[in-house]
Amino acid sequence: MGDGYSFVVVANRLPVDRTTGEDGEQQWTRSPGGLVSALAPIARTSGGAWVGWIGAPDDDTGPQEVDGIQLRPVPLSAQDVDRYYEGQSNSTIWPLFHDLVEPPVHRREWRQAYEAVNRRFAEAAAEVAADGATVWVHDYQLLLVPAMLRSLRPDLRIGFFLHIPFPPVELFMQLPRRAELLRGLLGADLVGFQRPLAAQNFLQLTGSLLGLQPHDDRVGYEGRTVVARAFPISIDVAEIDRLAADPAVQWESDRLRADLGDNRRLLLGVDRLDYTKGIEQRIEAFGELLAEGAVSNDEVVLVQVATPSRIRVAQYQQLRERVEREVGRINGEYGAVGRVPVHYLFQSRTPEELVALYLATDVMLVTPLRDGMNLVAKEFVAARRDELGAMVLSEFTGAAAELEDAFLVNPHDVEDLKRAMLAALDAPPDDRTVRMRRMRSRVHGHDVDRWARQFLDALDDPDRAKD
Numbered sequence: 059m060g061d062g063y064s065f066v067v068v069a070n071r072l073p074v075d076r077t078t079g080e081d082g083e084q085q086w087t088r089s090p091g092g093l094v095s096a097l098a099p100i101a102r103t104s105g106g107a108w109v110g111w112i113g114a115p116d117d118d119t120g121p122q123e124v125d126g127i128q129l130r131p132v133p134l135s136a137q138d139v140d141r142y143y144e145g146q147s148n149s150t151i152w153p154l155f156h157d158l159v160e161p162p163v164h165r166r167e168w169r170q171a172y173e174a175v176n177r178r179f180a181e182a183a184a185e186v187a188a189d190g191a192t193v194w195v196h197d198y199q200l201l202l203v204p205a206m207l208r209s210l211r212p213d214l215r216i217g218f219f220l221h222i223p224f225p226p227v228e229l230f231m232q233l234p235r236r237a238e239l240l241r242g243l244l245g246a247d248l249v250g251f252q253r254p255l256a257a258q259n260f261l262q263l264t265g266s267l268l269g270l271q272p273h274d275d276r277v278g279y280e281g282r283t284v285v286a287r288a289f290p291i292s293i294d295v296a297e298i299d300r301l302a303a304d305p306a307v308q309w310e311s312d313r314l315r316a317d318l319g320d321n322r323r324l325l326l327g328v329d330r331l332d333y334t335k336g337i338e339q340r341i342e343a344f345g346e347l348l349a350e351g352a353v354s355n356d357e358v359v360l361v362q363v364a365t366p367s368r369i370r371v372a373q374y375q376q377l378r379e380r381v382e383r384e385v386g387r388i389n390g391e392y393g394a395v396g397r398v399p400v401h402y403l404f405q406s407r408t409p410e411e412l413v414a415l416y417l418a419t420d421v422m423l424v425t426p427l428r429d430g431m432n433l434v435a436k437e438f439v440a441a442r443r444d445e446l447g448a449m450v451l452s453e454f455t456g457a458a459a460e461l462e463d464a465f466l467v468n469p470h471d472v473e474d475l476k477r478a479m480l481a482a483l484d485a486p487p488d489d490r491t492v493r494m495r496r497m498r499s500r501v502h503g504h505d506v507d508r509w510a511r512q513f514l515d516a517l518d519d520p521d522r523a524k525d
């Protein structure tokens with residue numbers, strides 16, 4: 059115990075996935091999603107360890123150092139992946155915490171696997187943490203870990219951060235074994251959320267479900283005080299800025315624009331292919347604008363990057379089919395030889411390629427039905443050193459609370475989506491620049507370093523860090 063790490067991150071995924079290249083060689087690639095893009099820079103500089111899954115079933119790779127991060131893999135069997143990851147995490151908790159955008163599925167054997175795997179993560183963290191270390195547990199896959207870890211290692215300071223929304227009280231109440239999940243989180247000293255309302259929902263539940271007496275931003279539990287507070291997450295602004303200033307990235311951006319047609323205006327969506335992201339509604343709205351003649355294939359083009367995600371889960375497979383059918387329909391009806399209105403990429407893209415796309419964009423479309431934060435919105439803003447480019451942003455993202463100068467939209471309402479897309483396309487350049495400048499100033503003042511520092515300071519001493 060004594061010689062372990064004084065700082066340990068625990069998350070379902072390691073920041074890199076072990077994959078097999080075309081030549082059969084094993085390689086490390088960056089894992090998908092906002093959690094990893096936010097935390098990787100912090101893990102790199104902290105000198106701590108990261109406990110997580112390697113991204114493939116039945117892989118028993120031992121401890122590794124990759125890209126300056128000490129990785130401590132937790133192996134998952136094919137059955138664990140099926141029940142804990144695809145089942146309880148991504149077919150029960152994920153849809154329920156995202157306002158039932160898809161109906162959650164409840165299975166007893168998934169819950170059992172979730173508990174067993176959470177225990178293994180807690181044991182792995184207990185093993186690598188030094189005496190009195192700080193352990194930072196992340197996200198909805200590991201809700202039980204804080205309490206399990208505390209019973210193994212009462213000497214640790216334990217923080218938990220939820221990257222996705224926390225549901226309203228009446229939705230949380232639908233979860234089987236809901237009190238146990240809540241007790242899991244109460245094992246932490248500090249529970250962080252993206253939005254203040256989420257922290258309030260959590261504290262309210264400790265009263266109604268467990269009979270505790272929350273007060274202000276804290277609640278007493280088993281002789282300790284647990285603090286619950288909002289810490290809106292952000293991005294590595296300097297890194298995006300560096301990429302945006304890179305001549306090779308700028309050259310790529312010019313090439314993209316030329317390929318798409320210099321005289322056409324570019325609308326861009328970049329999301330994991332997930333039903334929470336509002337991709338279908340966005341494409342439907344774009345198709346209607348073409349059908350009504352409000353825009354034409356000669357004037358505009360939509361690029362939708364849809365990163366493959368959770369591809370074995372039925373709801374994700376069905377979404378993919380629906381999106382691809384609709385893209386095919388729109389291109390069939392409104393396209394011409396050598397010129398289609400929708401470019402759909404079911405592919406992962408490197409950070410360089412994404413920034414090149416951001417730079418080429420006239421209107422960024424970030425229209426999730428529900429999203430804890432959405433870091434793509436912040437990346438787009440950070441990339442636009444030219445202070446050009448507009449953004450249509452869903453009111454149902456955490457980012458909307460900070461980026462009020464975007465063209466805010468109700469993503470469930472296709473008419474509203476169309477209105478916002480046209481408003482963003484037609485906005486005078488001065489208006490767009492004023493909006494972008496304000497958004498950039500917000501993002502620059504609140505980068506991911508500051509987020510991590512505020513969380514860790516509050517974990518150290520909740521009263522000192524409050525102001």
Ligand code: G6P
Nearest residue numbers: 071090091092093197221222368
């Ligand atoms: C979201 C979640 C993360 C998750 C990521 C990618 O950002 O909050 O916890 O890692 O999606 O999803 P995946 O299932 O591929 O890890």
